[in-house]
């Protein structure tokens with residue numbers, strides 16, 4: 001805390017700034033309301049203000065410019081209205097908490113010391129010169145996050161400014177009231193951070209703008225790397241930094257970057273709602289958010305049933321060790337690899353020469369255009385033309401063929417039969433059309449007559465308008481056209497390409513695969529992998545691991561649908577994406593920079609990618625010189641005791657540095673039976689709630705285990721909600737969910753439903769177990785009614801407390817842990 005005199009001065013300044021904010025809000029209010037009605041008025045009177053005259057070319061031109069002018073005026077007014085409204089919202093936001101930091105800076109060569117107060121947006125005196133508050137994203141404010149009192153510097157577009165930071169101060173202001181003022185010598189002082197981190201978990205993520213740490217600031221303000229990779233321990237603030245980075249980029253490039261040019265790939269749909277309030281809280285619009293699965297579904301269309309990553313992980317976690325299982329795992333690993341991607345590229349080259357698969361176009365049980373004919377046509381094109389371009393040429397050809405066939409089809413018997421069965425509505429429609437046609441015909445007739453008189457010539461001998469004949473002809477045309485429409489549509493959708501066949505063709509014999517893919521090697525158990533894949537495709541289904549390769553092949557054949565608008569792609573939980581998926585994202589967003597955030601310690605999916613270190617294949621995606629790696633090692637989420645426990649679960653976990661917030665040691669609870677376990681857990685849930693913890697998660701390994709836990713807890717009187725992959729949002733209270741759905745989020749207290757050796761023993765389950773335990777902020781409790789998981793047995797007994805059967809808490813070591 002500061003001394004009394006400083007406190008009084010700060011109180012006074014807050015008072016002054018608050019008054020100025022209020023005055024500006026009052027000033028803006030009528031303007032905001034007035035501008036809105038003015039803009040609405042312009043829109044209403046749009047056509048009154050323009051003179052529409054199309055008599056001559058000059059008049060037409062004048063009308064055109066008059067409309068353009070009116071449009072420009074309207075959009076200028078609307079822009080200015082939007083700006084004012086945004087300003088008004090920002091001022092109201094500031095009113096509650098105008099600033100959170102201050103630095104005093106003496107710039108070299110200048111004779112005075114400037115006080116720089118920092119808040120979520122800027123506030124300038126009416127003269128436009130005196131900054132009462134600086135936006136946290138301004139260049140000068142970067143010193144607040146990066147430097148300590150002493151020599152300091154910041155970069156501006158005009159060059160580097162150096163000087164001395166003479167003071168660094170932090171404020172807590174709530175609802176306009178000054179609660180605390182701290183002077184800090186280090187970067188962002190621990191006191192405020194302690195207070196922020198001591199609070200309870202929320203159903204929505206919070207902005208960390210007031211306490212951004214130096215290493216996080218580097219992530220937020222990086223504006224040069226094509227690829228920014230952040231490897232950070234659980235709870236090290238990766239997601240928080242990513243969202244602040246979005247806000248920073250939107251501010252820095254506000255003239256040319258819009259929120260919808262930024263895409264964030266999230267681990268699951270619930271996560272979308274979890275992070276959705278951070279940017280609006282900072283006065284910015286949300287970026288686009290999607291899960292990769294949503295993207296795949298969009299790209300693949302409706303014809304195929306797609307497995308999701310959660311079903312894949314359920315399979316990996318629950319199935320037994322059979323040959324089938326091993327083959328599937330080998331398949332997952334191979335299909336996620338860069339080698340497979342190269343194999344598919346080579347395959348597309350091979351398809352340029354032979355092997356394309358087409359679907360015949362069938363109509364009323366007849367083959368209209370046979371696949372064989374398409375193949376001949378396709379390979380008759382110049383082979384030097386790209387595959388996708390030749391496909392487009394074939395598409396054109398097919399549409400023309402269909403036009404010819406449609407004409408021919410009008411002679412077929414079935415058309416006459418259909419004609420007899422037409423209902424009144426169809427007749428009416430044709431009548432109407434004929435009347436219109438008749439109108440045109442009559443007009444043409446008159447015209448011809450005049451021409452005849454003028455030129456004193458007999459006109460061509462044309463028959464009268466034969467009404468009945470024309471009617472039938474039109475009807476026939478309509479009938480056939482309607483039936484051909486779906487054929488045309490499917491050609492436009494490229495349904496004539498047998499994508500399933502093309503993909504399945506790959507999974508034949510080893511020799512054939514090697515030949516088609518320019519010599520690619522097959523993984524072990526290839527025959528089984530092939531059989532599984534083909535069998536699944538035969539049911540019009542795709543394994544999750546096949547979805548991206550399938551889509552990639554589709555794009556190679558049909559032409560890549562790129563998104564050239566997007567400028568920034570963020571991938572959260574980036575360790576769970578395969579290299580294949582990264583290559584795909586790079587192609588999909590050719591004009592975007594990429595920010596990947598992840599933690600290899602939490603790599604729970606089989607297709608995981610190492611993000612950090614010289615082995616990371618991700619370094620090569622854009623090339624090392626365009627890639628920057630940042631590592632976050634401080635963990636903010638959990639208490640020191642929980643971090644010490646969880647880091648010991650990972651082989652390389654020693655590098656994680658806990659933030660010094662103290663709490664109870666993780667508690668191991670051994671029950672005498674599974675019934676006893678559920679009873680104790682229900683009691684503990686009630687006790688934790690009574691202690692004031694609002695968000696509590698019972699975390700299980702699988703969805704099936706979640707559902708079982710939920711039923712049993714409900715039976716024993718606990719009030720808990722079951723979270724499944726369909727649950728759209730988080731809510732306060734106690735929930736039961738599988739570990740993979742808890743990714744990226746946090747809870748006040750976490751109860752591991754069954755930490756026994758039966759459930760967590762395979763090495764690949766270690767990271768899942770770690771991920772589950774690292775969701776806890778304040779309390780972590782683990783339960784078993786059997787033998788403890790070997791991951792716990794290997795821990796040093798000083799890292800936890802134990803509560804044995806029928807006992808209260810103690811620090812006794814479990815039998816297996818001694």
Ligand SMILES: Nc1ncnc2c1ncn2[C@@H]1O[C@H](COP(=O)(O)OP(=O)(O)OP(=O)(O)O)[C@@H](O)[C@H]1O
Pocket residue numbers: 193196197206208211212213216232233234235236237238239240241598599636637743744745746774
């Ligand atoms: N600089 C900070 N100031 C205050 N709180 C912070 C800061 N950095 C992180 N936190 C808090 O730490 C918690 C974890 O942050 P976040 O979820 O961003 O971490 P993460 O690295 O994405 O975690 P995980 O990998 O486990 O999903 C959040 O409650 C967040 O508010």
